[in-house]
Amino acid sequence: MDQRGRVTVSKLSKVDKAGILLLSLGETDAAQVLRHLGPKEVQKVGVAMAHLGNVHREQVEEVLSEFIVMVGEQTGLGVGTDGYIRKMLTQALGEDKAGSLIDRILLGGSTSGLDSLKWMEPRAVADVIRYEHPQIQAIVVAYLDADQASEVLSHFPHKARLDILLRVSSLNTVQPAALKELNTILEKQFSGNTNTSRATLGGVKRAADIMNYLDSTIEGPLMDAIRELDEELALEIEDLMFVFENLADIDDRGIQALLREISSDVLTLALKGADENVKEKIFKNMSKRAGELLRDDLESLGPVRVSDVETAQKEILGIARRMAEAGEIVIGPKGAEEMI
Structure with missing residues (x-):
């Protein structure tokens, strides 16, 4: 805080600084910048913009000065996705406030029927594909992000979930004609253009990613059912899944970065x-004082419900996956390898 009680720019997160920068640009220019960001980045920045309070002139000037210094070191930006941009801004700013900005961002953009599903709630997506052929359901589930796909699957009965996931694991590429037909079906309900390029969808890794996000009450029986039908496939999926025990495989620098993003209450419960290997990895990468406090918290916690522990572990795994997607840490077996 400065003498007037304001948060100093040095204490602001990078996302907050990005939000201040975009707010200072105005809607038109901010929209052009957002079009070139990745979907996860757009969502984070949009939420930051929505939660920023009264930003003072001095703070804006400091952020702009810092940006000018940094911009010379940057070489490029990613490419965003219309569906994510629309969903993020509507959630962050509200339908009315986001309307004009969405129009500017999406001006001239195209949307396929499949992309339209990414704007919808998982239950609504499940309702849209519920009576389609299981192979169509599998293509849709494989196309969605793993976390959304897992929520969609949770709205199907166990037998259907098993069928869809098995089909997802056996998918490789989808022919242009099949994608065109699927988009035609979906575009009866949603507007957009048809993408007729060959798409790589599904596979065992995709099935494992979706399983990672499923609630444990669904994941366990589903994996058991897969194992009964195809033990080799079940082993492949398990090998590719990132579970809480795999935190021990992340390198020390990655663990330290991860710990900075986790609240002490969630970590204690998880x-x-x-x-023991995970505990040892965590304590190894904490200061002596922080480790002592964590051990005391664990001892004084008392009995807890298994479901609460699993929820806390899922939260940490979600943070780890997001950091891995952003290139901040490396998860899985490669995380234990020496980086050069």
């Missing part, structure tokens, strides 16, 4: 039922 470690209550954790493997």
